[in-house]
Amino acid sequence: MASEMESSLEVSLSNSCVVSGASGCLPPARSRIFKIIVIGDSNVGKTCLTYRFCAGRFPDRTEATIGVDFRERAVDIDGERIKIQLWDTAGQERFRKSMVQHYYRNVHAVVFVYDVTNMASFHSLPAWIEECKQHLLAGDIPRILVGNKCDLRSAVQVPTDLAQKFADTHSMPLFETSAKNPHDNDHVEAIFMTLAHKLKSHKPLMLSQPPEDSVALKPEARPALQCWC
Numbered sequence: 001m002a003s004e005m006e007s008s009l010e011v012s013l014s015n016s017c018v019v020s021g022a023s024g025c026l027p028p029a030r031s032r033i034f035k036i037i038v039i040g041d042s043n044v045g046k047t048c049l050t051y052r053f054c055a056g057r058f059p060d061r062t063e064a065t066i067g068v069d070f071r072e073r074a075v076d077i078d079g080e081r082i083k084i085q086l087w088d089t090a091g092q093e094r095f096r097k098s099m100v101q102h103y104y105r106n107v108h109a110v111v112f113v114y115d116v117t118n119m120a121s122f123h124s125l126p127a128w129i130e131e132c133k134q135h136l137l138a139g140d141i142p143r144i145l146v147g148n149k150c151d152l153r154s155a156v157q158v159p160t161d162l163a164q165k166f167a168d169t170h171s172m173p174l175f176e177t178s179a180k181n182p183h184d185n186d187h188v189e190a191i192f193m194t195l196a197h198k199l200k201s202h203k204p205l206m207l208s209q210p211p212e213d214s215v216a217l218k219p220e221a222r223p224a225l226q227c228w229c
């Protein structure tokens with residue numbers, strides 16, 4: 001696991017110019033990036049979950065994802081700045097075919113999503129797990145299972161105990177949540193932060209940090225939504 005994580009470690013150069021004392025412009029701050037892919041049937045709420053975590057709210061409207069979107073958020077974990085990069089993949093087969101191999105390159109963790117109000121999306125999970133198995137080299141990459149749309153209580157079709165059994169069988173933790181209502185069940189924030197903590201604990205800090213007395217000039221805001229085209 002450690003070697004896989006290491007080989008896929010990416011270094012992000014921040015947009016800031018960092019100066020310290022009279023030494024002028026030093027190499028900018030570096031931070032680790034954890035690439036997490038989010039997969040599952042179309043319409044289960046993958047875009048809304050990633051948006052909720054990265055933008056802090058439910059999107060006004062969404063359209064079917066074509067290919068892949070990625071969203072990024074920098075977090076501080078035990079004093080280390082880490083970028084969590086969420087790859088929101090298309091659930092519809094026709095929008096994902098040509099992109100699939102890109103999703104899985106250098107992945108650190110996988111989030112499988114189903115819709116608690118849609119039994120078919122739960123029954124699709126073995127196919128998603130199989131696709132993942134075929135593309136990932138390391139079998140021990142952290143994976144979690146997320147049942148979304150828990151706010152729609154009266155429409156629930158997938159009972160928690162059934163989902164828990166499935167999660168146990170596949171050695172994954174189960175979270176039930178709502179991208180729409182942050183007060184329902186597990187918090188989206190907590191789910192991704194738990195995963196980030198897990199990823200961080202897999203690998204000791206290896207990259208150099210900027211000097212403590214450094215000053216960051218002109219930090220540029222980064223858009224929540226970016227595309228690697």
Ligand SMILES: Nc1nc2c(ncn2[C@@H]2O[C@H](COP(=O)(O)OP(=O)(O)OP(=O)(O)O)[C@@H](O)[C@H]2O)c(=O)[nH]1
Pocket residue numbers: 040041042043044045046047048049062063064065066089090091092148149150151152177178179180181
């Ligand atoms: N009630 C409720 N609706 C949700 C929730 N999350 C997503 N939705 C709705 O479900 C629909 C699909 O959401 P998306 O996030 O676009 O689904 P997706 O899985 O990204 O779909 P694809 O891009 O086609 O793969 C939208 O109408 C959302 O508003 C939720 O937690 N609760």
